[in-house]
Amino acid sequence: MHTNTTTSQIPQNNLPEESVDIRQALFRILYNWPWIALSLTLALTIAWLYNRYAEPVYKARASIMIKDEKKGGAGLLENPLLKELDLGGGGKLVDNEIEILKSYDLMEDVVKKEQLFLDIKRKGSLTNRSVFAKETPLIIRIANPDTIIQPLQWGISGQPNGKWRLDYGAHNKDLPLTRGRWYSINGLLFQITDNPAFKADSTNLNNDYLLYLKPLKVAVNNYSAALNVQPASKTATIINMELTDRNNKRAQTALNALIDIYNQQALEDKNKVTNNTLDFLNGRLAIIENELRTVEGQVQQFKSSNRITDVSVEAQQYMEQAKQVDIQKAEQQTQLSILESLESNLKANQDNPKLVPSGSGIAEPSLAEMIQTHNRLVLERERQAERLGPKNPIPVDLANQIANLRASLITNIGNLKQAYRIALNDITSKDAELNARIRNIPQIQKNLVQIQRDQSVKEQLYFLLLQKREESAITLASTIPDSRSIEKARSIGIVSPKKVLVMAIAFLLGLIIPIAIIYLIHFFKNTIEDKDEVEQKCNAPVLGEISYVRKDTSPIVVQKGSRSIVAEQFRVIRTNISFTKPGHSPKVILVTSHRPEEGKSFTSLNLAASYALLNKKVVVLEFDLRKPRLSAAVNIHSEAGISNYLAAANTTNINDILHEVPGFEQRFWLLPAGPIPPNPAELILGDNMKQLMEELNKKFDYIIFDTPPYGLVTDSSLLAAHAHITIVVLRQGFTFKWVMHELNKKMTDNPAQPLYTVINRVGEKNSYNSYKRYGYGYTEYFDAPQKKKK
Known part of the structure; x- marks a missing residue:
C-alpha cells in the first residue's frame, strides 16, 4: 500500500485571535437557561438556609477617655485640687494604652474572670446557640482552667427528677451531678449551682446543653482576635473598643470586664509608688519617735533632779534664737537624710532598678520630677517586659533610659548633698556663736537649754515626717484612674451573617458559576461549533x-x-x-x-x-x-x-x-x-x-x-x-x-x-x-x- 506522505499534523501556529461574540455568548446562555435557573435556585436556597440557621455573630462597642500627656487634659483628671495634692498622676500616651488594652495578659485576666474559655450552647433542632449568664439555668465554675490542654466537648442534660447528668469522654460516660459539689475529671475541677437569674420561658425549655471547653491560650487568642481597639481620631484621647462574639450579652460583659481590669491595674501601678513612699516614711517616723521619747525623758529627768521650773529671761532669749537656728539645722539635716536614703536606695538596686520613694519632702522640684519620671519608666518597663519579654527592644530601651536617669539622679543628689552640707556648716557657725553666749548662763540652765534644743530638733523632724505621711496616705486613698468610661459596652446588633449580602453573593455565584462553566467548556472545546x-x-x-x-x-x-x-x-x-x-x-x-x-x-x-x-x-x-x-x-x-x-x-x-x-x-x-x-x-x-x-x-x-x-x-x-x-x-x-x-x-x-x-x-x-x-x-x-x- 502506498505510504501517506502528506499526513497532517496539528499545526503549531495558533488560530487567529478569537474575538468575543456577544451574540453567540447570549445564545449559549439562553440555551442553558435551565442549568442557570437550577444554579440560582440552589444557591439562593443554600443562602436562605444559612441565614435562617447559621449562628449569628454580635458586636459590642464601648469607649473610654484617656489622660494623654501629649494631647491635653481629660476633664475631671485636671482638677486643680488633685494637682496640688499630686493625686492626678502623670498623663499617658494614647498609643501605649491601646497596646495595653490589646495585650495578652489583660485579655487573659478577662477570660479567667468571666470564664470565657467555657462556651455553653443550647441544643436546637438544626443548630446550637450559645447562651450566657441569665440565659442558662446553671452556673458552672471551673477552678483550674489552666489544666485544659486540649478542646473538650461535654454534654449536660436535665433529668425529670430535677437533677443533671453530664456526658463526657470519648465513650460518653455518664456522671450524675449534685448542685454545689466539686467534681474532678482528669484533674479539671468544676462545680454546678442553680442560676437565680434564669427565667424559663417558651424559648429555653430545652434542658440539653453542650459544653465546649477551650485551652486558656486558645480562648485568649480568639478573643484578642475578636477585639478591635482604635482611637476615635488622631487628635482625640478617646479610645473606641469593639468586640464580636456569638452571644450578645457575653460580648458586652467581656468589654466591661476589660475596662474594669484595665482601670484596676492602672490604679495598682499608681499605688505601688505611694505604698513605697509610705513604707519609707513609716520607717523614718519609728526611728525619730524613739529618739524624741529619749530626749523628752532626758528633759523631764534633768528638771526633776535639778528642781528647775523656769529659766531666766536672758536664757529664754538665747533659747528662742537657738530654736530658730535649730529649726534651720533640722530642715537641712532632714533634707540631707532624705537624700542620703535615696542615694543609698539607688546604689543598692543599681543592677535591678526598682521603684524609689516618691519626691515627697524634697525641697528641690527638679529632683522630685526626676524621681516621678523614674518610677513611671520602671512601671512601663515591667509591663512591657511581661507582655513582650525582657529581651525585646522596647523593654531594653526603657532599661537604658532608667539606667541613664538613675545616674543623673545620683549625680544630682550628690550636688544637692554638697549644697546642704555648705548650708549646714553656716548654720553650725551660727550655732557656735550662740553657744559662746550661752556659756555665760549658769551651768544648770545651760545644760537644760542644750537638752531642750535637741528635743526641739526631734520634734520638728517628727512633725515634718508625720505631715508627709499623711499627704501620702491621702494620695493613696484618693487615687483615681487616668481613664474615664464615656460609653459603657452596648450591643450594636448582628454583624454576621449579613442576610442581604449573603443573598446577593448567592445570587451572583448562582449566576456566575454556570455561566463560567459554560464559558470554560466553550473555551476548552477544540471542535468546530457553528x-x-x-x-x-x-x-x-x-x-x-x-x-x-x-x-x-x-x-x-x-x-x-x-x-x-x-x-x-x-x-x-x-x-x-x-x-x-x-x-x-x-x-x-x-x-x-x-x-x-x-x-x-x-x-x-x-x-x-x-x-x-x-x-x-x-x-x-x-x-x-x-x-x-x-x-x-x-x-x-x-x-x-x-x-x-x-x-x-x-x-x-x-x-x-x-x-x-x-x-x-x-x-x-x-x-x-x-x-x-x-x-x-x-x-x-x-x-x-x-x-x-x-x-x-x-x-x-x-x-x-x-x-x-x-x-x-x-x-x-x-x-x-x-x-x-x-x-x-x-x-x-x-x-x-x-x-x-x-x-x-x-x-x-x-x-x-x-x-x-x-x-x-x-x-x-x-x-x-x-x-x-x-x-x-x-x-x-x-x-x-x-x-x-x-
Missing part, C-alpha cells in the same frame, strides 16, 4: 449546513418530492455551488474531509441526488480505494470498479462497472471502487485516470469524487487536479478547530484550487445552535405530509 465560527476563522467559503438526521432509513435523504429540512439544505448547497463559477456551474466536484466519520460519503450521495432531480446525469466515483463503503451503503455489490479500470483500461469497459442508483430514472449512477489495490496513489497518477475522466465527461453532466480523508492519505490531493472545486466536509462538534487553520494554509499554498466547506450534522448534540438551525418557523412545512392533488 457556521459563524467557520466563516470567521476559515477562508474557505461555507456552501451550507446539513442538519443531523436522527432516524435515517436510507443514506440518500434527497428523494423526489422530499420536503425535509436536510433535502432543502442540499438544494441550497447545490445552488451555492452554481454560484462558485460565474457563467457556468462546476461539473467535477471533489468531496473530502479531514478524517473519517465526518460525512463526506453522505454528502456525496445526496449532493448527486439533488443534481439528478434536476434531470441531470450525475455519477459518484467511490475513490476511497483503501476502505470503500459507499457502494455497500446503497446496496450495490460489484466485483469490478475504479481500481480495475485504472489498472487495465484496455480490458475494462466503463459501462460494465457503472451501476445505476435506483429511484432516479437512470440519472444517478455509481462507479464503485472495486478490489482494493496495493498502490492506489500510483493508479490515480497513471494515464488511465485521464482516460477515465474523458469517458465520464462524455456520459455525465456532473461528476462527484467521494475521496478518502485528506488528513490520512494523499489521494484527495492527487484527485483535486481533475476537479473544478473541492468541498471539505466539516462535522459540528467533531472536526478539530485547527483544521480551519490547515485549510487556510492549503488555500494560500495552492490558490488555483478553490476550497469550499460544508458543515455536517448540525444540532447533533442539542447545542445552543439549535436556536439558529435551518427553518426558523418552516419546520412544520418541511415535515408535514404532502397532500395529494385532486
Whole structure:
C-alpha cells in the first residue's frame, strides 16, 4: 500500500485571535437557561438556609477617655485640687494604652474572670446557640482552667427528677451531678449551682446543653482576635473598643470586664509608688519617735533632779534664737537624710532598678520630677517586659533610659548633698556663736537649754515626717484612674451573617458559576461549533449546513418530492455551488474531509441526488480505494470498479462497472471502487485516470469524487487536479478547530484550487445552535405530509 506522505499534523501556529461574540455568548446562555435557573435556585436556597440557621455573630462597642500627656487634659483628671495634692498622676500616651488594652495578659485576666474559655450552647433542632449568664439555668465554675490542654466537648442534660447528668469522654460516660459539689475529671475541677437569674420561658425549655471547653491560650487568642481597639481620631484621647462574639450579652460583659481590669491595674501601678513612699516614711517616723521619747525623758529627768521650773529671761532669749537656728539645722539635716536614703536606695538596686520613694519632702522640684519620671519608666518597663519579654527592644530601651536617669539622679543628689552640707556648716557657725553666749548662763540652765534644743530638733523632724505621711496616705486613698468610661459596652446588633449580602453573593455565584462553566467548556472545546465560527476563522467559503438526521432509513435523504429540512439544505448547497463559477456551474466536484466519520460519503450521495432531480446525469466515483463503503451503503455489490479500470483500461469497459442508483430514472449512477489495490496513489497518477475522466465527461453532466480523508492519505490531493472545486466536509462538534487553520494554509499554498466547506450534522448534540438551525418557523412545512392533488 502506498505510504501517506502528506499526513497532517496539528499545526503549531495558533488560530487567529478569537474575538468575543456577544451574540453567540447570549445564545449559549439562553440555551442553558435551565442549568442557570437550577444554579440560582440552589444557591439562593443554600443562602436562605444559612441565614435562617447559621449562628449569628454580635458586636459590642464601648469607649473610654484617656489622660494623654501629649494631647491635653481629660476633664475631671485636671482638677486643680488633685494637682496640688499630686493625686492626678502623670498623663499617658494614647498609643501605649491601646497596646495595653490589646495585650495578652489583660485579655487573659478577662477570660479567667468571666470564664470565657467555657462556651455553653443550647441544643436546637438544626443548630446550637450559645447562651450566657441569665440565659442558662446553671452556673458552672471551673477552678483550674489552666489544666485544659486540649478542646473538650461535654454534654449536660436535665433529668425529670430535677437533677443533671453530664456526658463526657470519648465513650460518653455518664456522671450524675449534685448542685454545689466539686467534681474532678482528669484533674479539671468544676462545680454546678442553680442560676437565680434564669427565667424559663417558651424559648429555653430545652434542658440539653453542650459544653465546649477551650485551652486558656486558645480562648485568649480568639478573643484578642475578636477585639478591635482604635482611637476615635488622631487628635482625640478617646479610645473606641469593639468586640464580636456569638452571644450578645457575653460580648458586652467581656468589654466591661476589660475596662474594669484595665482601670484596676492602672490604679495598682499608681499605688505601688505611694505604698513605697509610705513604707519609707513609716520607717523614718519609728526611728525619730524613739529618739524624741529619749530626749523628752532626758528633759523631764534633768528638771526633776535639778528642781528647775523656769529659766531666766536672758536664757529664754538665747533659747528662742537657738530654736530658730535649730529649726534651720533640722530642715537641712532632714533634707540631707532624705537624700542620703535615696542615694543609698539607688546604689543598692543599681543592677535591678526598682521603684524609689516618691519626691515627697524634697525641697528641690527638679529632683522630685526626676524621681516621678523614674518610677513611671520602671512601671512601663515591667509591663512591657511581661507582655513582650525582657529581651525585646522596647523593654531594653526603657532599661537604658532608667539606667541613664538613675545616674543623673545620683549625680544630682550628690550636688544637692554638697549644697546642704555648705548650708549646714553656716548654720553650725551660727550655732557656735550662740553657744559662746550661752556659756555665760549658769551651768544648770545651760545644760537644760542644750537638752531642750535637741528635743526641739526631734520634734520638728517628727512633725515634718508625720505631715508627709499623711499627704501620702491621702494620695493613696484618693487615687483615681487616668481613664474615664464615656460609653459603657452596648450591643450594636448582628454583624454576621449579613442576610442581604449573603443573598446577593448567592445570587451572583448562582449566576456566575454556570455561566463560567459554560464559558470554560466553550473555551476548552477544540471542535468546530457553528457556521459563524467557520466563516470567521476559515477562508474557505461555507456552501451550507446539513442538519443531523436522527432516524435515517436510507443514506440518500434527497428523494423526489422530499420536503425535509436536510433535502432543502442540499438544494441550497447545490445552488451555492452554481454560484462558485460565474457563467457556468462546476461539473467535477471533489468531496473530502479531514478524517473519517465526518460525512463526506453522505454528502456525496445526496449532493448527486439533488443534481439528478434536476434531470441531470450525475455519477459518484467511490475513490476511497483503501476502505470503500459507499457502494455497500446503497446496496450495490460489484466485483469490478475504479481500481480495475485504472489498472487495465484496455480490458475494462466503463459501462460494465457503472451501476445505476435506483429511484432516479437512470440519472444517478455509481462507479464503485472495486478490489482494493496495493498502490492506489500510483493508479490515480497513471494515464488511465485521464482516460477515465474523458469517458465520464462524455456520459455525465456532473461528476462527484467521494475521496478518502485528506488528513490520512494523499489521494484527495492527487484527485483535486481533475476537479473544478473541492468541498471539505466539516462535522459540528467533531472536526478539530485547527483544521480551519490547515485549510487556510492549503488555500494560500495552492490558490488555483478553490476550497469550499460544508458543515455536517448540525444540532447533533442539542447545542445552543439549535436556536439558529435551518427553518426558523418552516419546520412544520418541511415535515408535514404532502397532500395529494385532486
